[in-house]
Amino acid sequence: MSKSFVSANDVARHAGVSRSAVSRAFTPGASVSEDTRKRVMNSAQILGYHVNQLARGLMRSESGIVCLVVSEMDTPYRAQLVRAFSHELQKAGKISMLINTDRSDSGVDAALRQTLNYRADASILLSGLPDKAITKLCLDSGQRIVLINRDDNINGPFHINLNDHQAAKVAVNAFLRAGCRALAFVNSEVGTPSLMARENGFLAAAASFGLNVTVTRHGNTVYESGRHAAHSLLTSFDRPDAVFCVNDLMALGFIDSARQDFGVRIPEDLCVIGFDDIEQASWSSYELTTFAQPIDQIVQASLLWLSEAADTQNVKSQTFNAPLVWRKTVRGNHQQVS
Amino acid sequence: MSKSFVSANDVARHAGVSRSAVSRAFTPGASVSEDTRKRVMNSAQILGYHVNQLARGLMRSESGIVCLVVSEMDTPYRAQLVRAFSHELQKAGKISMLINTDRSDSGVDAALRQTLNYRADASILLSGLPDKAITKLCLDSGQRIVLINRDDNINGPFHINLNDHQAAKVAVNAFLRAGCRALAFVNSEVGTPSLMARENGFLAAAASFGLNVTVTRHGNTVYESGRHAAHSLLTSFDRPDAVFCVNDLMALGFIDSARQDFGVRIPEDLCVIGFDDIEQASWSSYELTTFAQPIDQIVQASLLWLSEAADTQNVKSQTFNAPLVWRKTVRGNHQQVS
DNA sequence: GAAACTTTTGCACACGCTTGCAAAATGCGT
DNA sequence: ACGCATTTTGCAAGCGTGTGCAAAAGTTTC
Structure with a gap:
């Protein structure tokens, strides 16, 4: 025993x-x-x-442990990412530790410190939350760090970002081709850098065509917030005929509310584009046209960087494009807009 | 550096x-x-x-590491469970390791063995996959084990199960009250014990009222399989007027297909009940009446058992009820059927 | 067969911590 | 001030592994 x-x-x-x-x-x-x-x-x-890996980790410089730092991991996109990471890490012989940053209190820092205590080789931050100071602490302790969709201007970690600007531009183009003129942007109040980049990119692209954009921001990036957004956008006198939602969950909430509470037909009356391409976006009730997170690329790039020798890490950051997957919430020919 | x-x-x-x-x-x-x-x-x-926890774990009997063994963790219910577990474990000062059992090949066993190599205190198996022999191996190595919704008749682990039979009975009652007579059961081909328990319980309860049940089994417990089920059930001559889906994802797929491909109105023409109460079930496109997984209870009970001294673990298993949450896919008064 | 060389092996120390044990320090009652 | 009980402290022996170093074994060459 x-x-x-x-x-x-x-x-x-x-x-x-x-x-x-x-x-x-x-x-x-x-x-x-x-x-x-x-x-x-x-x-x-x-x-x-x-x-005994504990004892081995004591001697060797590498413990084989990689930390996944993530909040709201039951959100479809996050869950996909965690799954992909854990799968690939495992395949690479690493073991993944899960750091849950749901609570914003000091428990998070404590947990992240834990990763130090276990001498983790690396931390992958999927969440916006952990304090910059802690990140620094991990770095100083010799941990490799991968930052996903964060804009901390800190040197040492590997930065992975999405080309949100580019995506926003594609969205505007798609709306214009569909003949839309009254553009709206549905954002949350979270204000994450990548969310703001989508908003700013959308505004900029629209402006380059001389178009104005109605912007709303509600709650978190969740379904219910999308519904709220619909209520505030569709009760106004001049309704938009195209809405770019910062996130699929909000898009789906928006669509449901638009159809059921306001009798709006999609895409006939209103075009919608989302972001993430979560599984639910493809469900036949929605068939949401949306940008797909390049999850595989993100994971592959991260693992590659982690596997490189510490002194060979020449590349410090990488940016990926999120391709638009055409479904049925935007009018017009389903053709790749590049 | x-x-x-x-x-x-x-x-x-x-x-x-x-x-x-x-x-x-x-x-x-x-x-x-x-x-x-x-x-x-x-x-x-x-x-x-x-x-240094590595060094501490070397001396102490406890390493503070708990393994979460899970497959398909981007499935809504699983993701919720993982989130809840990681949160509570962290609150209890433990750290959680993630073992991904998506691939059914030997990588799983290897990963589970890893948990031994890191001297994990306990493993929580949320997935049906890992081999019984490996489970035994972990046990023999002094690891505490929590089995969730598995019926391995093995002594030593803590078994947590749902009262699937009871739920099935409640479902039948709800359908009868709604005036349904042509009952159907939508299952997957996975054949997990808890899925089969729901099926058998449903059949038994129906039989006690002299009613027959049409059973279909398709693919995995996913959305698409629910659509398939709708196609095979609704093309037949005598359509059912009540369907119990083994799982919310299948229920949502079923509903979408029923409405869109067959013009069926829910709940007027057809009542549907699901299982899990995933977030999407509450979306206004569905408003699915479904059984809620008692996630908090599962997590609490697991942690309590884990925190008990090894020789005090008097209770070997625990069964929870999944309460029916009434929404709008079953006709009739929304009243708790006990 | 001996010398020069290469591969394999074992010793012993290091890693960073816990803990039993006995010595040192402290507190208390008279 | 003294003896005694009670904390507090330091020493040293582990925990299970990796690895430099030198000795041993094996291989080649002349």
Whole structure:
């Protein structure tokens, strides 16, 4: 029941070799004869030995632990990202620790400090929350850091960003092709850099065509906020005929409210574009035209950067495009607008 | 850049005490004078010291690590569960490791073995996948195990189950009150014990009223499968007027297809009940009447059991009811059917 | 067969921490 | 001031592993 763990010593005794030999047998590239390695492995198999990663992490510089720092991880997009990351990390032989930053109180910092205590090799921040100071602390402790969609102007981490400006421009183009003129932008009050970039990009692109944009901001980036947005946009005298929602969840809430509370037909009366391409966007009740998060690219790029030697990390940041996936909430020919 | 970690030794030197004193200062309940503890904490603060959990886990029986073993974690219900668990574990001072069992290949077993290598205190299995043998292995290594909605007849783990039978009975009653007579059950081909329990419970309850049930099984427990189910159930000559879907995702797919492909009105022509109460079920396009997963209870019970001393764990399993939350996909008065 | 060389092996120390044990320090009652 | 009980403290022995170093074993060359 208790300390039933078998140590390298036990294996060494069973195999009739020294403990160092066991250690080396489990260390790729170490100097061991094929003969003894085989004998060690055999004994290990029989005794059920697994190298204690805690102890190994104590000696080695790498612990094999990567932290995923994320809030609201039951949100569709976040959940997808976490799944993808954990999957790929696992495939790469790393193990992922989950740091939940839902509560904005000091528990977050405490949790992030935990990642230091476990000597994590790296942290991947999917959430906007953790304090910049803590980020710095992790960096100073020799942790590699990947920042996703954050604009901390801090040196050392790998920055991954979306080309929100470009996407916003594509959205404006799509609306114009559909013959829309009264543009609106649905944002939340969160004010995350990437959300604001979408807003500003949209405004700028519209302005370049001499068009005004009605902007609303409501609550969080959730379904219910989308409904609120619909209520404030569609009760006004001059309704928009095109709405770019900062996020799919808000878009879906907006659509539901627009149809049910205001009898608006989509896309006949009103075109809608979202962002994220969550699974629900493809459901037949919505068929939302939206920008797809390049999740695979984000994950791949992160892992690649993490796998590079610390002194070889030449590239400091990377920007990806979110392609527009055409469905049925925008009128017109479903053709890639580049 | 490298080994910039400050050790207990450094703190000891700085505070003018012995290394043991430092260790004890960070160990709740250890014998240290308030004076030295304060001095140690002060020095630790200045030097930026954090106890190395790897080293601590090496000595102590507990590592503070809990593994969450889960597949398809971007599924709404699973994502909610993972979020709740990680949140509460963190609040309890534990740290959670994520084991992704999406791939059914040997990578899973490897990952689960990893949890052993990191000397995790416990594993919480939210997924049906991991092999029984591996579960046994973890148990033998002294790990506590929580099984959620699995029926492995194995001794040692804490079993948490839903009262699927009871829920199915409630569903039948609700349908009968709504005046439905042609009952159908939409299942997936996965055949998880809890899914089968819902099916069997539904059939049994219906039989007790002398009613037959049409059963379909399609693919995975996902939206698309629900659509398939609608196609096979609604093209037949005698359509059902009540459908219990094993899962909300399938229910939503079913509803969309029923409405759009077959012009069925819900609940006028057809009543639908789901299971899980995912967020989307409450969206105004659906307003699905469904059974709510008692997530909080599941999490609380798990943590309580984990916090108990190993020899005090008197209770071996626990069953929770999933309450029916009434929305608008079943006709009749919205009253709790007990 | 001996010398020069390469590979393999074992010793011993390090990693950063906990903890039993005995010594030192403190408190208390007389 | 003294003896005794009670904390507090430091020493040292671990926990399970990696790794430099030198000795041992094996291989090649002349």
